[in-house]
Amino acid sequence: MESIKITIDKKIIEVPKGTTVLHAARQLGIEIPTLCYFNLGDMNIENKPGGCRVCVVEVEGRRNLAPACVTECTEGMLVNTHSIRVLNSRRTVLELILSDHPYDCLVCAKSGNCELQSLAQKLGIREIHYEGEKSTYRKDTSPAIIRDIDKCIMCRRCEMMCNDFQTVGVLSAINRGFQAVVAPAFEMNLDHSTCTYCGQCVSVCPTGALTEVDHTRKVVNALADPTKTVIVQTAPAVRAALGEEFGLEPGTLVTGKMAAALRQLGFDFVFDTDFAADLTIMEEGTELLDRLTRHLNGDTSVKLPILTSCCPGWVKFFEHNWPDMLDIPSTAKSPQQMFGAIAKNYFADKIKVDRKDMVVVSIMPCLAKKYECTRPEFAVDGNPDVDYALSTRELAHLIKQANIDFLSLPDEDFDNPLGESTGASVIFGTTGGVIEAATRTAYEVFTGKKLEKISFEELRGLENIRHATIDFNGLPINIGIAHGLGYARKLLEDIKAGKSEFHAIEIMACPGGCIGGGGQPYNHGNSDVIKARQTALYKEDIEKPIRKSHENPFVQKLYEEYLGKPMGEISHHLLHTHYFDRTNEVIIDE
Amino acid sequence: MSHIKIQLKPRQVEQLQEVCQSFNNKPGELINVLHKAQSIFGYLPAEVQEVVAKELNLSVAKVYGVVTFYSFFTMQPKGIHPISICLGTACYVRGAEKVLDEFKRLLKVNVGETTPDGKFSISCLRCVGACGLAPVVTIGEKVYGRVSPDGVKDILKEFE
Numbered sequence A: 001m002e003s004i005k006i007t008i009d010k011k012i013i014e015v016p017k018g019t020t021v022l023h024a025a026r027q028l029g030i031e032i033p034t035l036c037y038f039n040l041g042d043m044n045i046e047n048k049p050g051g052c053r054v055c056v057v058e059v060e061g062r063r064n065l066a067p068a069c070v071t072e073c074t075e076g077m078l079v080n081t082h083s084i085r086v087l088n089s090r091r092t093v094l095e096l097i098l099s100d101h102p103y104d105c106l107v108c109a110k111s112g113n114c115e116l117q118s119l120a121q122k123l124g125i126r127e128i129h130y131e132g133e134k135s136t137y138r139k140d141t142s143p144a145i146i147r148d149i150d151k152c153i154m155c156r157r158c159e160m161m162c163n164d165f166q167t168v169g170v171l172s173a174i175n176r177g178f179q180a181v182v183a184p185a186f187e188m189n190l191d192h193s194t195c196t197y198c199g200q201c202v203s204v205c206p207t208g209a210l211t212e213v214d215h216t217r218k219v220v221n222a223l224a225d226p227t228k229t230v231i232v233q234t235a236p237a238v239r240a241a242l243g244e245e246f247g248l249e250p251g252t253l254v255t256g257k258m259a260a261a262l263r264q265l266g267f268d269f270v271f272d273t274d275f276a277a278d279l280t281i282m283e284e285g286t287e288l289l290d291r292l293t294r295h296l297n298g299d300t301s302v303k304l305p306i307l308t309s310c311c312p313g314w315v316k317f318f319e320h321n322w323p324d325m326l327d328i329p330s331t332a333k334s335p336q337q338m339f340g341a342i343a344k345n346y347f348a349d350k351i352k353v354d355r356k357d358m359v360v361v362s363i364m365p366c367l368a369k370k371y372e373c374t375r376p377e378f379a380v381d382g383n384p385d386v387d388y389a390l391s392t393r394e395l396a397h398l399i400k401q402a403n404i405d406f407l408s409l410p411d412e413d414f415d416n417p418l419g420e421s422t423g424a425s426v427i428f429g430t431t432g433g434v435i436e437a438a439t440r441t442a443y444e445v446f447t448g449k450k451l452e453k454i455s456f457e458e459l460r461g462l463e464n465i466r467h468a469t470i471d472f473n474g475l476p477i478n479i480g481i482a483h484g485l486g487y488a489r490k491l492l493e494d495i496k497a498g499k500s501e502f503h504a505i506e507i508m509a510c511p512g513g514c515i516g517g518g519g520q521p522y523n524h525g526n527s528d529v530i531k532a533r534q535t536a537l538y539k540e541d542i543e544k545p546i547r548k549s550h551e552n553p554f555v556q557k558l559y560e561e562y563l564g565k566p567m568g569e570i571s572h573h574l575l576h577t578h579y580f581d582r583t584n585e586v587i588i589d590e
Numbered sequence B: 001m002s003h004i005k006i007q008l009k010p011r012q013v014e015q016l017q018e019v020c021q022s023f024n025n026k027p028g029e030l031i032n033v034l035h036k037a038q039s040i041f042g043y044l045p046a047e048v049q050e051v052v053a054k055e056l057n058l059s060v061a062k063v064y065g066v067v068t069f070y071s072f073f074t075m076q077p078k079g080i081h082p083i084s085i086c087l088g089t090a091c092y093v094r095g096a097e098k099v100l101d102e103f104k105r106l107l108k109v110n111v112g113e114t115t116p117d118g119k120f121s122i123s124c125l126r127c128v129g130a131c132g133l134a135p136v137v138t139i140g141e142k143v144y145g146r147v148s149p150d151g152v153k154d155i156l157k158e159f160e
């Protein structure tokens, strides 16, 4: 490839043709500030409208300052990233943005993680020389996400995520000039739109304009109530990311410290969603084998491929877009909801607590789970199986509020019986993990043979669409994987057109799967963070003594004692669900 | 923002689909498609935008974004008596803006809006070529010249 030599702040660097000034500078260790620019390159996510003009630099020989994020390097270019002209211009741009921004930092949910706030600090803004009208827009609250558009700086990252990556298309810039905001069509509320609550708009929003609905107060109240038995479950992807909130390197596993912290917070039972993930594999894997065998025996009424159903963002996307194919996703509930159903039925009976006196809290990397636990079909007489879903970020807040010195906590174990899990369940947190876990179990059940190699490297990676063929004793099983709803859409369109060759497909809404979920610590556009979390989960898998879901002794016991067999009557009632046509649920607000 | 709900007839949906097809259903032709649609329906209700979005394979939010960005698109149906006030140079210097303000004050609606009873709507134009009569106001087919703010009340009375 042709390479180009350029000089930035008197340092010389050679870069391939097409490199932007921003990236060339980064390679030199020069951090040109950005605001609207966002990049998760490894997952094909990039926002560069070149609109905010915070990243301007001076290029010798050019009259105007150039935005570094969209300016390509040319041979012999001389760039100054901190001339007086650049510094003044950057300040002016920022002051103008701040002049139409509420001064809410003290009480803003994004404070400490806000890119606008840190930029104002970096540039040393101490007063704002411009006074003008401030926008006022109604707050929009949904089951998972709050839009506080007065804090929007029109970077349009959320629009890029929602339209280009997720292809949900809920958010778009509307109106012009001072009136411009990012909003759903016809300015309807989020909960009247086709929003999947994947939370990816929240993940990328640099300010407090998009945040999660915070349930920490409700959880604190439940913990303080002596009449309640409060149970917590933690999703696989949380343990690989929570440490970041306490300054640990991305990819540091904090499973043991997390269990210890939850116990100190006062939860009566500290359980693991991983247990329910193993249960999911028992149910989903059995369903896969059942459909596969019937299909092989010539039953034309069975539909293949089977689609995973653990991701509630994906499920809602599916319900809005393919109401005519509601019979192809697995009917298995997500691990969160399986856990809730087992906790409030089996476990409540076991410890003789009325389900009304039991509070089930889940710690999730996900915002869609906040929505999922409010779905009416997951409640009995109005009492939900899962009461509150907190994000990884909210858990970190709870721990900090309780003055717990997280880093010096000893490693502790989860409680039993709903805390025991296998390596298969741990990898649920990454793209490719659910289908690998299912393959481990389905292979052994189908072929009657023991797996020689438990890891399926061919199912791993971060490409947005992957496929692999696994040999089931002479029978080739085609597996597809997609993360990101736009990529899922491609696979679904093939199915609809009758062109799909797959027997089973795993779909996760978020980039990288739940490790990149909408409730995780903010990655600020660094895909290495997501990669490190992925590596951590595969590491925990290898270190587990048991790595196949069907070998989880407590899962086996649960079937013996209570459930009977996978897809049996009780399982069917507690662990499976059905889907709804949501095409008519989109409401244009009057 | 208030929206008036309408139900498109199957024939109207077909008509819209034909408009989209005449532009090869290209997303890049959105603005042209919307222009054509507005010339047929007189305005762009939500239901029209939904059909256009579907046909051009765009999100409804994006279509709505374009409709709200350009001032020549409107989501409000015109009134039975559409009032147009010329704001061309000649009319403007002769006080057309004051006339406009008076219409707004009496009808309690803004430019681009329609009175709740659907009777009147206000829009502005640039030069109708009757500069000798400035300021000029048209209501439906009728043209009024040398309108003064004081005369607005009487003009509106004609339509009661």
Ligand code: SF4
Pocket: A145, A158, A161, A162, A166, A168, A169, A170, A171, A194, A195, A196, A197, A198, A199, A200, A201, A202
């Ligand atoms: S949560 Fe997901 S689907 Fe909903 S608006 Fe945000 S990005 Fe779009």
Ligand code: SF4
Pocket: A151, A152, A153, A154, A155, A156, A157, A158, A159, A182, A201, A204, A205, A206, A207, A209, A210
């Ligand atoms: S809501 Fe957030 S991400 Fe979206 S445009 Fe505004 S500031 Fe950017």
Ligand code: SF4
Pocket: A197, A198, A310, A311, A312, A313, A314, A365, A366, A367, A368, A369, A508, A509, A510, A513, A514, A515, A516, A517, A518, A519
């Ligand atoms: S991929 Fe995981 S974090 Fe993202 S919406 Fe789905 S379940 Fe939630």
